[in-house]
Amino acid sequence: xxxxxxxxxxxxxxxxxxxxxxxxxxxxxxxxxxxxxxxxxxxxxxxxxxxxxxxxxxxxxxxxxxxxxxxxxxxxxxxxxxxxxxxxxxxxxxxxxxxxxxxxxxxxxxxxxxxxxxxxxxxxxxxxxxxxxxxxxxxxxxxxxxxxxxxxxxxxxxxxxxxxxxxxxxxxxxxxxxxxxxxxxxxxxxxxxxxxxxxxxxxxxxxxxxxxxxxxxxxxxxxxxxxxxxxxxxxxxxxxxxxxxxxxxxxxxxxxxxxxxxxxxxxxxxxxxxxxxxxxxxxxxxxxxxxxxxxxxxxxxxxxxxxxxxxxxxxxxxxxxxxxxxxxxxxxxxxxxxxxxxxxxxxxxxxxxxxxxxxxxxxxxxxxxxxxxxxxxxxxxxxxxxxxxxxxxxxxxxxxxxxxxxxxxxxxxxxxxxxxxxxxxxxxxxxxxxxxxxxxxxxxxxxxxxxxxxxxxxxxxxxxxx
Numbered sequence: 001x002x003x004x005x006x007x008x009x010x011x012x013x014x015x016x017x018x019x020x021x022x023x024x025x026x027x028x029x030x031x032x033x034x035x036x037x038x039x040x041x042x043x044x045x046x047x048x049x050x051x052x053x054x055x056x057x058x059x060x061x062x063x064x065x066x067x068x069x070x071x072x073x074x075x076x077x078x079x080x081x082x083x084x085x086x087x088x089x090x091x092x093x094x095x096x097x098x099x100x101x102x103x104x105x106x107x108x109x110x111x112x113x114x115x116x117x118x119x120x121x122x123x124x125x126x127x128x129x130x131x132x133x134x135x136x137x138x139x140x141x142x143x144x145x146x147x148x149x150x151x152x153x154x155x156x157x158x159x160x161x162x163x164x165x166x167x168x169x170x171x172x173x174x175x176x177x178x179x180x181x182x183x184x185x186x187x188x189x190x191x192x193x194x195x196x197x198x199x200x201x202x203x204x205x206x207x208x209x210x211x212x213x214x215x216x217x218x219x220x221x222x223x224x225x226x227x228x229x230x231x232x233x234x235x236x237x238x239x240x241x242x243x244x245x246x247x248x249x250x251x252x253x254x255x256x257x258x259x260x261x262x263x264x265x266x267x268x269x270x271x272x273x274x275x276x277x278x279x280x281x282x283x284x285x286x287x288x289x290x291x292x293x294x295x296x297x298x299x300x301x302x303x304x305x306x307x308x309x310x311x312x313x314x315x316x317x318x319x320x321x322x323x324x325x326x327x328x329x330x331x332x333x334x335x336x337x338x339x340x341x342x343x344x345x346x347x348x349x350x351x352x353x354x355x356x357x358x359x360x361x362x363x364x365x366x367x368x369x370x371x372x373x374x375x376x377x378x379x380x381x382x383x384x385x386x387x388x389x390x391x392x393x394x395x396x397x398x399x400x401x402x403x404x405x406x407x408x409x410x411x412x413x414x415x416x417x418x419x420x421x422x423x424x425x426x427x428x429x430x431x432x433x434x435x436x437x438x439x440x441x442x443x444x445x446x447x448x449x450x451x452x453x454x455x456x457x458x459x460x461x462x463x464x465x466x
Contacts, residue, residue, distance in 0.1 A: 028457065037200055040445065056435040064429070070422065070426070086401050086402075087417055088427055090397075092394070097132070097178070097248065099277075100277075101248070101249060101277040102278060104185060104241050106121060106122050106125040107192070108245070111238045123448060128281075128285060140178070153165055188241050191230070193216075195451045200445075245277075253269040253270045275317050296447075311370050321364075332345075359392045
């Protein structure tokens with residue numbers, strides 16, 4: 001009876017009440033494990049997902065072609081010039097790092113705060129973090145043009161010439177920040193997977209699949225000592241990952257803030273970048289989660305409560321970002337510095353004026369509809385807003401990077417920047433790589449933590465009292 005009730009709920013939206021449940025009623029321990037594990041072990045891959053995987057693979061090949069061309073000829077294949085030494089490479093790097101922040105926020109900070117609504121979306125967001133960081137790591141490595149000469153000096157490796165990295169360079173800070181963030185995020189994600197990997201091992205019918213899950217689960221048997229050690233290390237990693245949310249994108253903002261270029265040399269950048277990272281990260285989680293929720297009938301586990309809470313976080317962080325835009329304009333006028341004033345004036349009325357006003361619309365105006373509850377609970381409108389926000393956040397990074405460089409101090413060195421086809425191919429290729437990896441994750445591992453969902457069921461509370 002409970003299984004039939006759970007199946008009925010999968011094909012309709014829950015009735016919205018004053019309090020929307022985190023998990024729709026009608027489930028027990030068995031139905032939770034059966035539904036989530038069957039997506040990987042028994043259900044056939046939807047044709048839509050197969051088509052998406054094929055398209056993502058083809059787009060990912062653009063990345064390989066662009067990198068091959070870059071390594072063969074150097075950064076001269078890009079549209080960089082004397083005033084604009086950074087272009088789509090650093091723009092896209094900052095964009096991907098920002099997207100990767102939502103996973104750590106949902107997993108670590110909300111875990112430490114005891115927010116139960118994180119349980120259905122944390123693993124999906126953690127996987128998104130890892131793949132976004134992998135996409136971001138491409139750009140600091142390859143934007144030097146000859147990584148086999150330059151990459152070696154980014155690491156503090158002893159060498160015969162007694163040369164060490166320049167630790168005053170923000171590029172060095174990025175290397176340490178991203179490597180630390182990626183390592184902790186990977187470990188945090190894998191530790192959270194171990195109990196579910198044990199469940200997948202026990203439910204798998206194919207012996208090869210059973211052996212793979214058995215090796216990955218590291219002998220997990222669900223004993224009391226296993227759970228005690230698991231909770232200890234999981235909370236410890238959450239405590240380590242929490243400051244990384246703030247520190248990593250703060251360090252990325254220092255790439256700009258430590259310079260003297262107009263529009264960059266400002267103390268508002270660290271909090272402004274962190275808020276923007278969370279804003280774009282939550283937008284990307286919803287962009288990917290809503291289609292997955294529909295394709296795999298996850299309405300019982302990803303309820304309107306999750307969707308509405310994430311929309312509220314988007315609204316709050318979007319207001320912080322919009323406040324940052326206004327403060328940038330105010331500082332440009334109030335500081336009395338002619339270079340700062342012209343930087344703001346140039347952004348609003350110069351050659352890239354349409355990009356500036358487009359990002360104001362995407363990141364400042366469009367998210368204001370999230371004040372309306374019916375909009376937050378309409379998955380189609382909300383999905384469209386997340387797409388708009390993702391576009392707007394990329395344009396924001398483009399405006400920060402390019403408009404401060406193409407016209408800085410001396411008009412005699414002013415110039416224009418236009419990306420080449422190879423830069424667009426590199427950018428599109430990382431998107432293909434990201435989607436390709438996300439689809440493989442969804443088909444190979446449980447995207448929702450089964451054991452955490454079970455702790456939210458009424459049965460778990462009854463057993464705890466007993």
